[in-house]
Structure formats: C-alpha cells, structure tokens
Amino acid sequence: MDAGKLVYMANQIARNFAVLGEEQAVAATLDHIEKFWDARMKAQLLEHGGEGLSPIATRALENLRATHSA
C-alpha cells in the first residue's frame, strides 16, 4: 500500500490524540492502530520506517515495532 497514505493516517490519529499529552497520546495512537489496522498495513508502516511521522506517531510506531518483534 502507499506508504505516504499510511504515514498520513498515523499522523492524523496522533494529531487527534495529541491533546491528551504526549505519553497518553502515544499509547492511544498505538492502541488505535493495533485495534483498527489490518496486519499488512501495520507491517508496511513498520517496513517504511519513521520518515514523515510526527513525534507522537514515531513513538507509537516504535512501540508497535517492539510489540511485533516481542
């Protein structure tokens, strides 16, 4: 899938949770992606890396990577 679109979606989620403060926003963004994204979308975002992601989305992706590599 288009990595740019996945980055946009992740940033959009992160932006809407940003009001919670960074720690909660990172957790909420990760939780949202885990609950609502198809496996290939998660895998492709991980594969894409962090380019273009906001700081919150970047941290959420790092946590996603840790979850998936555990």
Place this chain on the structure above:
Amino acid sequence: MTYERQKDFGTPEVLAEESVTLTIDGREVTVPAGTSVMRAASEIGGSIPKLCATDNVKAFGSCRMCLVEIEGRKGTPASCTTPCEQGMQVSTQTPRLEKLRRGVMELYISDHPLDCLTCSANNDCELQDQAAAVGLRDVRYGYAGENHLGLATDTSNPYFDFDPSKCIVCSRCVRACDEVQGTLALTIDGRGFASMVSAGQTTDDFLSSECVSCGACVQACPTATLQEKSVKEIGKPERSVVTTCAYCGVGCTFRAEMRGEQLVRMVPWKDGKANRGHSCVKGRFAWGYANHADRITSPMIRETIDQPWREVSWDEALAFTAGKLDAIKAQHGARALGGITSSRCTNEETFLVQKLVRAGFGSNNVDTCARVCHSPTGYGLKTTFGTSAGTQDFDSVMHSDVILVIGANPTDAHPVFASRMKRRLRQGAKLIVIDPRRIDLVRSPHIEAAHHLPLRPGTNVAVLTAMAHVIVTEGLVDEQFVRERCDMVAFEDWARFVAEERHSPEFLEDVTGVPAADLRAAARLFATGGNGAIYYGLGVTEHSQGSSTVMAIANLAMATGNIGRPGVGVNPLRGQNNVQGACDMGSFPHELSGYRHLSDGDTRALFEADWQVTLDEEPGLRIPNMLDAALDGSFRAIYIQGEDILQSDPDTQHVAAGLAAMECVIVHDLFLNETANYAHVFLPGSTFLEKNGTFTNAERRIQLVRKVMEPANGLEDWQVTQALANAMGLQWDYTHPSQVMDEIARLTPTFAGVSFDRLDAEGSLQWPVNDAHPDGAPVMHEAGFVRGKGLFVVTDYVPTDEKTGPRFPLLLTTGRILSQYNVGAQTRRTANVVWHEEDVLEIHPVDAENRGLKSGDWVRLASRKGETTLRAEVTDRVAPGVVYTTFHHPETQANVVTTEYSDWATNCPEYKVTAVQVTPSNGPTDWQEDYAEMAGRARRIEPAEPAE
C-alpha cells in the same frame, strides 16, 4: 390476510392517566379521559357514520354525519368532537339520528357522480359505505342542480390523480397535509358552494405546488377524489402483507396491498411504531424499480471486464466464482479476499456475508457501506456511552423542548420522522439548526428555528466545543447528572479544556463563521430549555473529525443531563434502511456482531465453536484500505452485496483503479450498477418485496420484512450467499432466515431475546432484548450507561487538510434530496425523476455573479481530484463561498471531485468538505465522455445461444 381497510377509530388515540366510564348503546366502556365519543364507540365495535373524521387527524366536526344523542343534553352533538364524560349515556342510532344522517347524505350525493360501478375507488369507498350505513334510497333534490361534476381531473402528479368532481370537501386531505405531513401545501379555496380543495395557488396543479407527494392526503381521502394511479390501473387489492420499507433509516412499515403477485399499492401501516401511519414519496410510491426492465435476473460471468457479459446458470456462475476465489486464496492467501455487506439488505443477509468472509474466505476483510456514512457514530458512541447506537425511539421527540439538528436535513433525508419533529415544533418546542445550508427546517410553515448557526464546512468540532465552553463557563452544567452518571475525572479534564478562552465563541468566530452572540444564545437555550434532544446526520460524520464530532455531541448531552429519558438523547439519523442492522451484525472488519472486538478471545471462541472454524485474530481491511491494497496486489477479490461503491464512495477514479486491479469482482445487485462495470461475476439480487428477513432502523427497532412475491431471479439474497458458501465447500443448510436470526440471537447478547416468532407477534423490538431488557429498550442508558460511567472525551479541533486557495476557492459539500435515494439505483428507475432528473450545483448569487453564471447554466466543477459538469442553481440557501450538490446520478458522478481525506478514527470519507472551482462550461468533461463510453462497453450482454 384477505384485503380489508385498517380499522379507523375516527379520532386520534388519547394518552391520559385518568379514565372515564360511560355507556354507549347500553354497553359500558372505559376510555382515557379526553377520548371522543366516536372513538369510544369504535373501541367496542361500533361504527358511528362519519365522513370528515379519521383517526390520524384531529376531529373537525364538519360533515354532520356522526351525530349522537346524549341523555340530559340538548340537540345532537357530533360524536367526533364530543369528549367522553363519566356516566355519560350515549345513543348512536335513533329514528331522529337516522333521519338527520340520511338528509345530510342526500345533500352529499346530490353533487356526486353516480358512477360506482366504474369509479376508480373500486367499491373501496367510505362515501359509498356511509350511504349504505344510513340506508340511502333516493335523493329528493335530484341531480340536475348546480354541481361540480364537470370539473377536470388533475393528473399532473405521477402517482395519484385529483378528481374534484368526486370531492365532498371534508378537508381530510388538507388536515392530513397540515397535521400529519406538516407541509401545508393544500387548502380549501373559495367559500360555500364554491369551496374546493386546492394545491397551492390557483395557478398550481399538484405537481407544481409545494406538495411533497407523501400520500397522506390520498390515504385520508374517503372517496376516489385523491386516488393512486396504480389502483385505477390495476383494481382493488385482494390481500395485504405488512412489511418494512427498504429506503431510509426511519424504517416505515407498510401494508403491501396485492392482487395475486402484483403490487397494487403501498399503504403506511398505522400500527407501525416508527412511522405511525405516515409515509414519504419514496416508500409510498417509488417501488416501480422492482419490476423495471433494467433488472437483471440471470447470473452472468466474464473472464475480463473488457468482455461482454455471458448469461449462465446459477450452477455455472457459482462454480466459476468459487473456482476464482479458491484459486486466489491458494496463491495469495486468505487476506487477499474480502467482502462488503449492504445496509440495503436484511440483517440475516448481512450476517451471512460477514460469516462467509470470516469463516469461508478466512479473513476479516469485511466492511459495510456504513464505512462511508455512520462509522464515526459507531466509534464515538461506543467510546462515550459504551454502545454504538442512538439512545431514543422516534416517539421521544414528542417530549422534547429543545431540538438541536446538526448536519442533518430530515425533511429531505428522513421525511417521515421530520414530520413528527415538525409536529412537535408546531406545538412549541424550540429549534436550533447547525448547518452550512439554510435547510428547509430553518424556516417552513409555522416553524422557525430559534437559532440557525451557518457554520463554515469542517468546523463542527469548534462550534460544539464553543457551545460546551458557554455551558461550562456560565455554570449551566447539570452537575447532579454528571456527578451521578459520569466519570468525574474525565469530566473535569474535559471541563478544564473547554473552559479555556481559546474555545470561546468569540475566539472561534473567525474560524467557524458563526456570530458569537448567536452561538452563546443557542448554547444557553440548549442547556436551560428543558428536555434537549440532538439529532444528527452525515453532516456530522463525513468529516476528517467525524468521530470527534460525535463524541462532542455526546459530551454536550451528558453535560446538560440530556440522556436516559424520553425527550432527550443523541440520535443519529441513519441514511439507509438497515445501516444500524448492518453495523450490529458484525460487518466491520475489527468486530463481531454486537460490537465485540476481535481481540476479545472469549467472543472469538464463541463464534469459533459455533461455526467450527478458526478465526483470524487480526482486524481486516476497511473499504478504502481494500482499494489501496488492490493497487499493490495484496487484495485481489471482493464480493459486494447491494452496494455501488463506484458511485457512492469518494475519489471515483481511485475506486475505479482499485476495482480494475482486482482479479475477481463479484457484484450481487438488482441492476448492472456502476461498480458492475468492473465486475467479473454478476449475481442477480432480490428486492425487499421478494424476501423474508429483518431490518433494524435508526431507533434500534428490529422489524420483519415479509416476502410478498417470488424473487424474479428465483432466489432470495440470503440463498445466493448460502449457495456461494456451499460452492466453496461450506455446508450451510439454512432453510429460512429465521434460522439465521436464531444464530444471531445465540451469538449476540443484545439480540438474545429476538426471534421471528416474537417479531411477528409484537410487531417490532428495540435492542437490547435480553434478560436485562426482556421487551427491548425504547430509551437507552436510563439507569446507567452501557459502559458504566459516561465518558467525556476531550475533542480538540483539528482543521481539515482540505484547504481552499486560489485554484480551488470554494468549498463543496454534498447531500441528498427528498425524491432520490442514495446512488439513485432505485429511485432513478421510478417516476421520482419528475422532481429531480439530474444533479445540480447550488451556488450563492455572489459567487455566481463573479463567474457570470445564472440558474440552468452548465458549469464545470473541479477539484484537485477530478472534474465534472452539471447545471447551476443560483440560491442563497448556501452561503457565499460554499457550493452544494447531490450524488444521485451517475452521469454527474459528484464523487469524481471528492477527495481521499477521511475521518481520523474510522476512515469515513470527508464528503462534506472539498475545495473546488466552478467555471462556465459548454459540455461534458473528458472523464464523463470516457466513462460513458466505457460503461456502454462494460454493460454489453452476449446474446444467448439458441437452444438445440
């Protein structure tokens, strides 16, 4: 059921705690105080003669047929306008009354055609019945006097005729238009003998008047003056079957009145709890598509989409389809396959499609058309309240004191409910409208909104947060409700947030375009005006912050204590007939029926044990993700039941590219819709008249859909899905949809008490129906929220990324109109095109003048995504800078210009905000010409080979 009219009690039911007991013709009867003598007599089986009375409008007392004698009273009062009193002694049949009634009837008949044998009433005529009831034998006045018999019939309306020569001027039609529909299009013109029913001005006929063709006048008419053309053409029905309308989310129930297998007419069922005997032009009249010549009734296949279709047997079509699906699954894995369930289909059909995807295909790639309408409702209300549904029944609106309508246009999209709402507004409830357009509700006969906040498209969250700011900072919060019912920590976080000065109406005025004083006044009214109810539609959900807006609405309702009793609540007005049901049935890729997430191991285990399969634990793809995945080759086959994503989904060219990239597209529908241009398999569908099942409306009301005729294709839709499942090796053996509902009830706690037998006996049930709510729940969250404590969610306003600029300086917002439905596949194949034969672009006079445009001109509507042409309509209904159109016609394809932007939480498309430019045009765009040529090729059907 053999044919007979529904019982008419003469005057409306009275709801009163106090009752009175009286005697009518020697029989004692107890009725609620305020009940008319006429109705009381009817309730014990009597039938006082009447002409101007009918039980869906208030008593009028004009025809003088329903006279009675009451012991101790002088004269002969009209029973329709006389309320029952304790101890009253009533006689309905005496020599004096006989004589009076017969005299009145003589006068009526002296100016009425004596053509009963050829009259289009077909003997189904109240005037004829009442003449019989009074034993009319002759008319002493003769028939030669001045009369109305030569008046011409108005045949302008496509569905009914108005023959004034048969009119008795009882005013039932006028009152029905006033009281039931609330349009006030009809009047009695002239006085005395010259009195005549008139639609609008004297120069108007029914078609050119403000009549909305709801049919209330036709239903109310006691003669053949207002008569359905279908009854004139076919004759009197011989049986009737109660079923549920397949248009919008109001879920009206109708009597399908039949002769043999021919539908004569649809008449709203007075016992229907959603519609209370009312209807709109679509449900009442626009059913002709069911027999339209465009219907495809044989399965068709082709290897590639540039080939013509080939008609084949069901066996060949199913084997071809299963072979393709199995091959793709073997080569690319289960996650390359998916399906889309339809909000136009029944709960049982929807449940089976998602079951086929999960248990047969082996993926969770199932989604539904709610993705593009109310998926944010699911997310927002589940988060705040604990379940994904509206909180009220429709009757609730009659207890509302302040009605807030945001992002909805009920008179066009949910007209039967809008009539109820308008009735309450005429009784004095206050109205707040938040909408970029001046929708009809803002100002219509006897109704004027207290506040219309014409916000800039895309600023819903800012407006609602500003309202919350006023409520919190001015001390208008219902503190007791919040303390007892809500999560206090979350409330305090939210209250601090909204109280910040940056959320004040004054600070946000430049963003929203809403004058701060108006917004403050609206917020105060909502918080202090009594029972406050919020109704919303796709103008809330179809934004990049659709889910946030739903949660902001929920916050507002909780903060003002407007949850958990009649008259209040959060009410999503669902677009299609079974949006609620399709969502309930586990159509979303992340959850199973009853809104239980796939990550819930216990729920998954329940389904795995019942279905004898192992379910994929990972959420599947949503519709837009499926199209994206098709372009990268990881998603290759789709089964689409009853949806036309090419026309309804945003960014048409992207949808087309996604579909074209797939190896196997299976369309299961009534017609060769636009999506079918990209399909390899076409499975013919059945209409709602040809199937059994259930629909669930916006009130969570589950109602039976009953088959009134055999499917034209030979199979109901659930049977087609079952046949496909079995062709893929599953062994389903349902013999009736009731068995599917039994399975749903077995696997879904909120449906535990639902069965076809109960629905048949009780008419409808509003889920949850289980041990906690054995008879269902008209109002939810009465004692506590489903999630326990109500959750306030901080909703930060995030502007959309769709920006106007020099190239695209206007904002386009889209919607629907009364006479057409969704992509128009049904309504475009009916006479409803008389009212709307093409999509038009509404543009403000200032914007039109700047571009040299006038109404009727062709214009080019362009965005960064694409362009199309359509005609302009210059109107100040839209604000400067905003343009509006509908998406009912494939020749326009308004979604060619809408974008890929979507709700952050659900991917519901941002249909309501697209930056566009409008310029004069002298013809179709290249895309329109190319598409028309392509569609023509794609719809070719190879001639069948002659039989040996």
